Each structure stands twice: as C-alpha cells, then as structure tokens.
Amino acid sequence: MDLEMARTIAAFGGLGLGIINLGILAHKEYFRKPTFRASLHGANIRAIEDGTYDIQLNLELSSRGGNVYLKEIYFIHQTPIFNPGKGINKRTVYKAVSYPGYCSLNSGAEHFISKAKELYKNSFNIVNAKLENKESKLVSVIDRICTERYMDGFWEWPENNWTLEIVTSANSVTIAFCFEVHESNKSNSFTHS
16 A cells, blocks of 8 residues: 555545534534423312412423423413402412422421421522433422402312423423312312313
8 A cells, every 4th residue: 555545545534534523513512402301290289268279299300312491380270260350370380399208288287388488498499490411300399379369259279171381491391280189178169170
C-alpha cells in the first residue's frame, strides 16, 4: 500500500467518523425529546360539612429521554363547583408533597389541618419542579377546599367526570378521574354528575 492510498483511506475514515458524530449529536439535541408520563393512584375526598372538603390525590410522575420541568397542575370539572357565581371550575395546585405512604384522610377531620401542615413543611413548588432523566416520583396533593356559597346554598361536589391536567416542558398529560368518597365522610354533599 502506497502513501497516496493510505491518505485516501484516512480521509474517508475521518469523513465517516465526522458524519457519525454529527448524526449522534443531531439525534441527542434535536430528535430525541424528553417525554413525561403521569398516572393517578387515588383520588379520595370527604365532606366535613356543606362546602368544606378534604382531598388527597396520589400521582406518579416520570420522565424519559431527558429532564422535564413541571409548569402547572390543575383539576377541573365542567360544573363551576369552586365558585358558581364567578363560574370557577378549575383548581390549580401550587405545592405537593412526597407520597406519605398513607391516606391523610384516615386521620380525623379535626387533625387534618395539623397533619397537612406537618407534611407541607417538606413540600415542593410545582412550577419549575425538575424531574431528571429516568426519574419517577410519587407525590400527593393534600388540601382542604372551601367552596363559595351560592344564593340557594352550597352546590354538591361532583364525584365523577373530573380531569387532571399536568403541563410540563415536554408535553401535557390529561387524566380523567372520579373521586372516591372516603369512609370518614361526614356529610352527604356529593352528586354523581
């Protein structure tokens, strides 16, 4: 093999390696986008009295193919349950906690707020929360919701036809769900719509 043939082979070999490296870079930076997945592992509710409800939503959030940042989580119903006079049917979630391993509604209604405050000492903000590549988190949304009274009284809380929307930097996930009335429920303030 002479020197001219070796130069030609080296030039084509270098060109081939350059094309392969460019293809890998293009795939990593432009074609491989991160994906976000979410699933709901429980939606419990109890009525303390008309217009006052305790809830716990348990979610599994996971990321694949890159880092994902949460932008917004909210649950929505077609009925303006949160404020009928103003037509508010959406509840935005601003903070969440790591799944505590139990349903916080198992504690009595009188201890619910103190237990929730204790859990929320280690909470995280939803906006800009980061999920690393291949990371999975179990989180809970725990809240006491007081709805607005309408002219003829409080509206009944719908058990069915709810939608949970999770908006991230990668994609949005929509989950249809129904609330399960917890065994410690104290008031019959629910409807099946």
